[in-house]
Structures are given as structure tokens and as C-alpha cells.
Amino acid sequence: MFTDLLTHEYFWLSFLPVVCLSGGFWLLYFDRLDSKNEPLYLLFIALLAGAFSAVIFVWIFQRFVESNLSLLVLSEEFCKAVCAVLAMELVKARFETISQGIMYGFAVGLGFAVVEDLVYLMRIYESVQFDPAFWIVFQGRFWSSTLVHGLTMAFFGLYYSAAYLSPTVNKGGHESPLKVLFAPMSFQALWQVLTLHVTRMHLLLHNHKDLQGHLSRSVISEGFVMAFFVHLIFNLILSYSMPALAFLFGVGGLWFLGYKSKKL
Secondary structure (H helix, E strand, O other), X not given: OHHHXXXXXXXXXXXXXXXXXXXXXXXXXXXXXXXXXXXXHHHXXXXXXXXHHHHHHHHHHHHHHOOOHHHHXXXXXXXXXXXXXXXXHHHHHHOOOXXXXXXXXXXXXXXXXXXXXXHHHHHHHHHHOOOHHHHHHHHHHHHHHHHHHHHHHHHHHHHHHHHHHOOEEOEOOOOXXXXXXXXXXXXXXXXXXXXXXXXXXXXXXXXXXXXXXXXXHHHHHHHHHHHHHHHHHHHHHHHOOXXXXXXXXXXXXXXXXXXXXXXX
């Protein structure tokens, strides 16, 4: 698939510039909401990590789960989350606020979306070439799917940076949560993840930055669960042919995370 894409006659002159403009627009727009103004080369590393996650997904997972919506979303978010962790571990020394984790997570999600959009555009072109339907599909992905891929990992980044900055069980503040990521999780901790305890009591509905008393593993796992549910809800909206609601869902999520990035 990727060999065909890279050698396609319109890859360099149409597909790649179009999707890069799409991803770049959302990245720079969201970066303006973060007062830290992250270095572009670090955001570019995060974008590359997201693009790599898309390659992993296509080669390993898609052929096995394409017919199952929940497993498709789960495998997509798993690939993105793994690469998001790698990207954020590279830049974690820069984390001063939770909002920075949101920014880098958003960049990883956009990197995934850029590769996915490339594949979609090539397939659409093979069907209708540069018919108006081609540009309609692109605009639909620009305002919805591309944005939501960024949002799901922005949520994950929120939780990951919170676990990094806050003292949690078996770790102090500003210590990598990976050091205790595989600590045994009790039934109570698992129940907290499934009931979104950190979400309800600390990060989203409130602005409590101190997560002392929680396992880093629980916090990160809950971030993954949130990313999965946001993506699944979006896909269900599209499955019922409600593009306007999908657009509002994406823009609403963007506004919400922009608001939270200022509060946290």
C-alpha cells in the first residue's frame, strides 16, 4: 500500500501538500492556545511518531480488525498511545505544565491523521480522480476525522503529563511514570480506571493537579480509555450519517481542551 502511495504520480504534487496543510493548520492553531509555544522541531518529532504509529497500524492490525468497529478503534488508539509515550518521553524534561502534554499528544494524533488522509485521498482519486467528490471527502476529513485523531491523543497526553508532573504511588513529581507503569494494579485501582475516577474527580470536571494516592499506571490507563471512548463516539456519530454533529463534536472537543490547557 505505502509503496503504491509513495510512487503515485500525484503524491508529491497533490496528496502530500494537501494533507500537510491540513495537519499543519490544526497543529499551529492548537499551539496558539498553549502559552508555552513549543519548539517546532519537537512538535515535528511528535508528528513523525504519530505517522509511524499509522504505519504500524496498517501493517499489523488493520487486516485483522477491519470489520469490527470497536477493535478497529482500540487498535488505532493503542498504536497511537505507544508512539505518544515514546514521543513524550523524549521531551518530558520540558514538561512544566499539563497543557504541554496535551499539545504533544495532539501532535502525535495529527501525525497519524496525515498518513490516514494520504491513504484515503489516494483511494478516492482512483475512484473519481479530481472530481468535486475528491475535495468534498478531503474537507470532511479536515473538519472532523483529522481533528478527532488529534483530540484523542490530546486527551491521552493530558493524563500522561499529569502522571509525570504529579507525585503518584511509588514515584515523585517530575519522574517518568514508565518506572512504575507495570506496577501491579489492584481491583480497586482497576475499578477507578473503568469508572473514570481521575476524570471525574481531578482533571476534566475539576482542576486538581495533585494525583497523589493514584497509581501512574491507573492514570495513564484512564487516559487511554478516554481516548478510546472519544474516538468510538465520533465513529458512531458518522455511522449514523450525522456529519454536522461529528463536526460539532470535534470543534467542541477542541474548545474544551483549549480551555483546560489554560486551567491546568
